[in-house]
Amino acid sequence: MALYEHVVISRQDISPQQAEALNDQIKAIIEEHGGAVAKIEYWGLRNLTYRIRKNRKGHYSLLALDAPPAAVKELERQLSINEDVLRYLTIRVEELDLELSPILARRDRERERETRREDAY
Numbered sequence: 001m002a003l004y005e006h007v008v009i010s011r012q013d014i015s016p017q018q019a020e021a022l023n024d025q026i027k028a029i030i031e032e033h034g035g036a037v038a039k040i041e042y043w044g045l046r047n048l049t050y051r052i053r054k055n056r057k058g059h060y061s062l063l064a065l066d067a068p069p070a071a072v073k074e075l076e077r078q079l080s081i082n083e084d085v086l087r088y089l090t091i092r093v094e095e096l097d098l099e100l101s102p103i104l105a106r107r108d109r110e111r112e113r114e115t116r117r118e119d120a121y
Contacts, residue, residue, distance in 0.1 A: 003092065005065070006075070008088045010084045011053075011059070011083075019061065025078075037066075043061065
């Protein structure tokens with residue numbers, strides 16, 4: 001099976017719980033077609049560089065997939081039909097990076113700094 005990184009941007013109007021449910025749907029599609037999801041990261045509601053379908057923000061998610069090409073093709077077909085999905089991108093990679101992405105790692109570092117500042121006072 002091939003290894004992929006998959007990023008999904010969903011509409012700003014949906015709740016974070018609905019964005020997580022979309023991630024669960026993606027996982028179900030991949031597993032249904034004989035693949036596996038190694039990692040799911042929900043990055044939260046973030047600003048878009050430019051408007052997409054009149055949206056200025058979007059819920060971002062990153063998934064690390066180990067799946068056959070047919071499963072990825074079916075996933076992309078279903079995401080293109082879904083009205084909540086603004087954009088998606090699937091990239092084939094040589095190996096999966098299961099560590100925290102730079103976005104979540106930076107967020108954790110910022111939280112640690114804030115707690116140190118609060119403890120200092």
